[in-house]
Amino acid sequence: MLDNFINHLPEKVRSTDDFDYGTKFRKKSNALKRRYVEVNQLYKKYIALDLDEPGSAYWWEEKNLPPPTIVIVNPRNARCHYLYELKTPVYYTEEARRAPQKFYESIDSALTTVLKADLGYVGLFVKNPLHESWRVIKHNAIYDLEDFNEYIDLQYYKNKQKYEASLEGRNTTLFHNLRHWAYKEVKQHGSYITFQSAVDDQALSINKMFLAYSNGVLAAKEALSVAKSVGKWTWKHRYTIGNGTKNRGVLANQIDETMDLHARQSLGAKYSHTVRTEKVDDKIKLAIHKCKERGLVVNPGNLEKCGLADSTYRKYKEATHNWIRILA
Template sequence: MLENFIQSLQEKVCCTNDFQDGTKFRKKDRALQCKYIELNQLYKKYIVLDIDRPGAAFLWEEKGLPPPTIITINPEKATCHYLYELKTPVIYTHNGRRAPQKYYEAVDLALTHALEADLNYIGKFTRNPLYSNHLVITHPVQYELEDFQEWHLELASVKKKASHLDCSGYGRNSTIFHKLRFIAYPVVKSFTNFEIFYGEMEKQAFELNAEFAVNSKACLAAKEVMGIAHSVSKYCWKHRHSIDQMKFRGVMQLPKEMTIREKQIAAASHTHHQRKKNSLEHILAAALALKSQGKAVTQKAVATHSKYSLDTVKRNWGAVDKKFGLYIHAV
């Protein structure tokens, strides 16, 4: 199990013996002599939890939860880091798929709640299980993300914050998301490396989150903030070459005094009419193309040519008839 841990690390690893002295990149063999070591953040091989309570080494057993692959114990305080090894690492590069990332984050947060672990721990640095003064317990187990469902973790409710957070979590989540994306849009083109861009967005997201504390509101859990930062970063990076030509929310220029509910209704109506208009335009263009080629303008032919369903064409057939003077509505 410890050999797998060593192999999961990058060749140069950020590490430290005391965070007050800062961190430093060292070659893997030297980094493994340090007290704290950074896990690979681009290929996440472990779900890591900080159990900040004395005597936590067997807490997983008390709560009927899966055994961690590695338990690293602080001998002075008897607090622990739990490391659950994954058979398949979750990729967090810009090419990584968001679905497995969300699944990883859901399992991570569910385990955090179930084991009453530190919600503000982000799983970046862990106690080094090979450090000479740490006590270590290992179990010969690896997991697929799906395996954790066997322990009835509440994955469906992982978006709920801890009990000390107020019920406005959705508002805070949304606030950080929208503020961060507007920070990201104008600057993404100035970056040449996704990891550096993501690091900057993560920093900005945590600064936005800290504003809630200034305003006497509870902050979001660190893992929630990281998820927002990654979503925004990945989207902006993917569209960085065209992002300044894209249209974002606000095209309707709705009055500020409108309530959110009123804006949602207006936006839904606008979207419906816009889609209907676009459908009709494509259907008319298909009918014109058929007519110009000397082909019969039938509902079935227009549906095939426009790639819309026959039902959609039928709903718009009156406009086609009016446009082209059709009198025989053959199918």
């Protein structure tokens, strides 16, 4: 179980011993000496929950839920983190489908509700199960998302969330405030990852406004679910948003009607190259992550097994090796 946890981490991991002193990217071997580590956010291998109540290590049993793969307990106050390991990680890259993400988020939200876990926890940093500060309970259990349907009624929790949201309009308020902000913000970013990170931060910031509502703030993970939907849609349509006239996308503010045909074609070619490069980068990164997930050495042969065509590797060899150095 712990080997799987180690293998899912990238080679550079944000970690800390004390959040008051900030976090820092470190090599995996060094990061694993710290008390807290950041779980991989590009592909979700774990559902992470924070149980703030003392003596909660076995609440899963009391609630008739399946055992967490790893329970990490603070011996000083008996509070803990639950980690449910997934057989197939849920990808959060630009080209990843939204449907599996929503399924993952629904399971996460339902488990949070049933276990009365911390609503403000976003699943970013977890107690490092290899650190001597914590006590660790392991169960030989890895799950498909569908497995949780046997233990929780997802439809009940979805209806409950919709009902509670309708009482105060928090979801609607968050969605509309966030999308209008995102339409302008997207122009400031050159990659989906940095843009989505900014949208996530803004969603959490807007969510704080609901402290004055009778039902309080939305669960942080619920706010982030709205952020993912807004971020993904806005990024996909970033070249057409706000264009009331002829659609020239990102070039709308750059094309001068007095330009000759050759100049317009040249500008369009540069833009097409940028978009194509971004898409290729995403394919390379996804293949690298799949290699790591399967425990394969990251080399051309294994990258091809994980979805990166050999022709793409040969054409973008330098870019591929740059990403390997960064991610693997």
